[in-house]
Amino acid sequence: MLVTVARFSFPYEAQIAKARLESEGISAFIADEHTVNMQWLYSNAMGGVRLQVSESDLDKAHEILNQDRSNLVDQELGCDGERKCESCSSRNIEPFTKGKKPAFLVFLLLGMPLFFYQHGIKCRDCGHFQKLNNHK
Template sequence: MLVTVASFSFPYEAQIAKAALESEGIKAFVADEHTINMQWLYSNAMGGVRVQVLEYDLESARLMLNQDHSMKVYAEVGERQVRYCEYCSSTNMEPFTKGKKPAYLVFLFFGMPLFFYKHGLKCGSCGRFTKI
């Protein structure tokens, strides 16, 4: 029997998790990938793109997916670039998509998506948005 070990907003994230699990010898499957690819606004309503494993592999899969591999990345790529807020000089910067909610509302009312959102960073201290 298949059980869901993780869910993601985007199919590529689920594919990365599946590849990581399979590299450890855990058979994994991706559910709802094509539906979310066709209608990305359904992602939250459907619970995202789900990565599923066999029931007896559930604990091993959870442990594997919850490991922090950032030090391996830093060793391979180099030190992490620290970003500062240009308004308050805080280092508490998080990835953020500005305009995602209005784009969803436009899709609901007009039946077609208008992509007017911006990707950037949001300061966790002062709340200001900075476009990358």
């Protein structure tokens, strides 16, 4: 029997997690990937893209997916891993997608999204949004 180990907003995130599990010898399957690819605005309403594993592998899969391996990426890119806000120099930042809500509203009203969204980080202290196009 398959059980859901994680949910993702975007199919590529589920593919990355699936590859991580399969590299550790755990068979994984992705559900709702094609539906979200066709209508990405439905992702939140459907509960996202589901990553599923065998019930017997659930605990090991949780352990693998919860490992923080971000330091390996920072080492590979040669950055110190200490991102901070460009505006106030705070380290209290979070990943943020700018423009997703307006695109959804326009889609509901007109039937097609007219805005592009941008991935970046947002400062929790001052609210400044910063695109992620450099390694700071």
